Amino acid sequence: MFITPALVLIGVFFVIPVLGALVLSFTDFDIYSIGNPADTRFIGLGNYRSLFADPLFWKALRNTAYYVVVGGPLSVVVSLAAALLVNARLIRWKPLFRSAFFAPWVTTLVAVALVWRYLYHPQYGLLNASLGLVGVGPIDWLGNPRWAMPAIILMSVWKNFGYNMLIFLAGLQTIPPQLYEAAELDGAGRWQRFRQVTVPMLGPTFVFVGVVTMIAAFQIFSEPYVMTQGGPLKSTLTLVLFMYEQGFRWWRLGFAAAVAVVLGLLTLAGTAVQLRLRRGGERVV
Amino acid sequence: MRRKLESIALHALVVMAAVLTAAPLLWMVSASFMRAGAATSSPPPLLPASHTATLEHYRALFTSQSLGRYLLNSLVIAGGGTLLGVAITAMAGYGFAKLRFRGRDPLFRNLVLLMVVPGQVAMLPMFLELRELGLINTLFGAMIPVLAPIYGVFLVRQYALSIPGDLLDAARIDGASEFRIFRSIVLPTIAPVLVTLGVFTFLSAWNDFMWPLIVLSDDARYTLPVALANLAGEHVQDTELMMSGAVVTVLPVFLAFLFLQRYYIQGIMAGSTKG
Numbered sequence: 010m011f012i013t014p015a016l017v018l019i020g021v022f023f024v025i026p027v028l029g030a031l032v033l034s035f036t037d038f039d040i041y042s043i044g045n046p047a048d049t050r051f052i053g054l055g056n057y058r059s060l061f062a063d064p065l066f067w068k069a070l071r072n073t074a075y076y077v078v079v080g081g082p083l084s085v086v087v088s089l090a091a092a093l094l095v096n097a098r099l100i101r102w103k104p105l106f107r108s109a110f111f112a113p114w115v116t117t118l119v120a121v122a123l124v125w126r127y128l129y130h131p132q133y134g135l136l137n138a139s140l141g142l143v144g145v146g147p148i149d150w151l152g153n154p155r156w157a158m159p160a161i162i163l164m165s166v167w168k169n170f171g172y173n174m175l176i177f178l179a180g181l182q183t184i185p186p187q188l189y190e191a192a193e194l195d196g197a198g199r200w201q202r203f204r205q206v207t208v209p210m211l212g213p214t215f216v217f218v219g220v221v222t223m224i225a226a227f228q229i230f231s232e233p234y235v236m237t238q239g240g241p242l243k244s245t246l247t248l249v250l251f252m253y254e255q256g257f258r259w260w261r262l263g264f265a266a267a268v269a270v271v272l273g274l275l276t277l278a279g280t281a282v283q284l285r286l287r288r289g290g291e292r293v294v
Numbered sequence: 295m296r297r298k299l300e301s302i303a304l305h306a307l308v309v310m311a312a313v314l315t316a317a318p319l320l321w322m323v324s325a326s327f328m329r330a331g332a333a334t335s336s337p338p339p340l341l342p343a344s345h346t347a348t349l350e351h352y353r354a355l356f357t358s359q360s361l362g363r364y365l366l367n368s369l370v371i372a373g374g375g376t377l378l379g380v381a382i383t384a385m386a387g388y389g390f391a392k393l394r395f396r397g398r399d400p401l402f403r404n405l406v407l408l409m410v411v412p413g414q415v416a417m418l419p420m421f422l423e424l425r426e427l428g429l430i431n432t433l434f435g436a437m438i439p440v441l442a443p444i445y446g447v448f449l450v451r452q453y454a455l456s457i458p459g460d461l462l463d464a465a466r467i468d469g470a471s472e473f474r475i476f477r478s479i480v481l482p483t484i485a486p487v488l489v490t491l492g493v494f495t496f497l498s499a500w501n502d503f504m505w506p507l508i509v510l511s512d513d514a515r516y517t518l519p520v521a522l523a524n525l526a527g528e529h530v531q532d533t534e535l536m537m538s539g540a541v542v543t544v545l546p547v548f549l550a551f552l553f554l555q556r557y558y559i560q561g562i563m564a565g566s567t568k569g
Contacts, residue, residue, distance in 0.1 A: 010394075011389035012385065012390060014442070015386030016386070017444040018438075018441050021412075021423075022420060022423075022442075023408065023411075025419070026417070027411055027415050027419075029416075029535075032419075033419055039471075045481035068320070088511075091311065094307065099297070099300060100305065102319055106312055108309050109315055110312065112548070112551075113315060113318075113319070115547055115551040117500065117501045117518070117519055117544050117547060119503050120519070120539070121322075121519075121540070123320070124319075124322045127325070127536075130334075132336065133333065133335065133336060133338050133533075135340075138338050139335075149517075165320070167315065168332045172562065175559060176482035176562065178563065185400065224412065227412065230414070230503075233502075234523070249504075253504070253508075256529075266418050268466070269414060269417070269418060272412060274416065276410065276412050278409070280410050
């Protein structure tokens with residue numbers, strides 16, 4: 010059978026582990042269990058109880074929410090702006106600009122996160138040097154708990170906006186030009202054409218981009234791992250980084266699995282809300 | 295006249311945005327050629343001072359830091375994973391599009407639903423599973439996430455739906471085996487989407503960080519991103535050396551993208567509107 014290899018792989022290396030995470034989250038699996046799995050006991054909701062009592066978990070959840078709620082929409086707006094710019098009638102060499110905007114997306118995150126770590130350097134970084142030219146005083150981007158998360162968001166928006174830009178471009182190209190002509194004949198200005206034609210016609214694209222961006226945002230790990238190790242003062246500790254540290258640094262796999270389950274549930278809930286909002290929106294339009 | 299001004303303004307805007315977007319990557323390349331310590335001076339230089347450009351950091355990476363070994367590991371994992379993954383995914387995508395069997399469509403719908411579950415949820419049990427199977431610290435273990443990507447099955451299926459069923463039936467009547475049909479009719483037809491999928495898979499395997507970080511504990515098995523993150527721990531002061539490492543890590547995927555971007559960009563754009 011043609012589908013068997015794929016189904017076996019997905020079953021063994023995805024479905025079973027996902028269910029396994031659920032089971033694991035009800036056990037006290039830790040470093041001793043690795044040596045002697047028989048040692049593991051079911052402790053019911055014990056991990057969840059300690060999780061919800063752990064201030065670090067709430068910190069990680071807040072930081073992740075910050076990243077999702079600020080970084081997500083920002084990334085969507087920047088991508089849409091880039092798509093509109095590249096798609097503008099008057100612009101020439103479109104493929105060149107499209108590739109230039111898309112380039113960061115294909116690069117290796119660890120490598121460019123390192124590059125940005127130097128760009129953000131308070132003394133020798135290019136960012137502060139440029140800001141200094143317009144009189145903005147040196148900011149310790151990654152060393153200040155207030156600025157570290159915004160700095161990571163800025164870097165991720167730079168890294169990722171090209172992908173959503175392509176999706177928006179695909180959406181823009183499906184809008185029939187007659188709609189714009191008709192709106193223009195009706196005396197609609199540029200902003201009105203954007204509000205009344207572009208935005209509604211891009212509806213499904215917004216849902217796709219919103220869901221994909223949000224799911225990816227919940228999973229943020231490598232940026233803080235490479236740039237800040239979750240600091241300073243845990244201000245960039247994210248859920249997945251928290252899970253990684255608990256699971257693979259301290260080998261509290263049962264506890265970390267509870268974090269994984271919470272992450273999965275949050276992602277599901279977020280997706281459901283976005284799809285629901287979209288359906289509600291359609292009725293209005 | 296107004297149109298002309300508008301065009302100039304728009305072009306100024308788009309050029310500025312493109313330069314800003316490219317700036318971090320350009321600086322990465324430039325700093326990798328600077329002499330040790332040159333990048334950390336005030337004001338930070340944009341280019342190596344004249345006649346001081348050097349390849350010493352690249353030489354150091356491949357001699358004292360054994361970057362060649364990590365490059366090879368990354369190539370084996372991303373290359374091998376891509377070949378295996380594309381073959382497995384092509385078969386599955388075709389099967390879901392064109393072969394009739396009981397429960398096919400509900401099964402496919404459930405697979406698509408699974409795409410919402412983040413991969414990280416599976417990582418802890420997967421680590422334990424691979425430990426039991428003796429796959430920890432193996433290059434094969436690091437390939438696993440790209441072997442049967444669900445979005446790939448989805449992508450191939452959408453494409454394979456357009457293969458005419460009559461053509462397949464005619465071949466069956468002529469006595470061709472299912473495997474023969476797949477090889478000589480299906481594969482040539484879906485080749486374009488397989489190239490797209492191949493580029494996607496290669497890039498995601500090459501750029502992946504978290505899973506190789508978990509599954510590869512022995513220094514000799516590290517991929518480039520894992521080695522680079524590790525190196526950054528010890529050599530954070532050596533800006534120029536780190537930037538050379540970043541260039542070596544990014545360059546292969548960047549070249550792959552430049553040469554194959556037609557497939558890549560089309561794939562992303564098609565995937566979004568068909569989905």
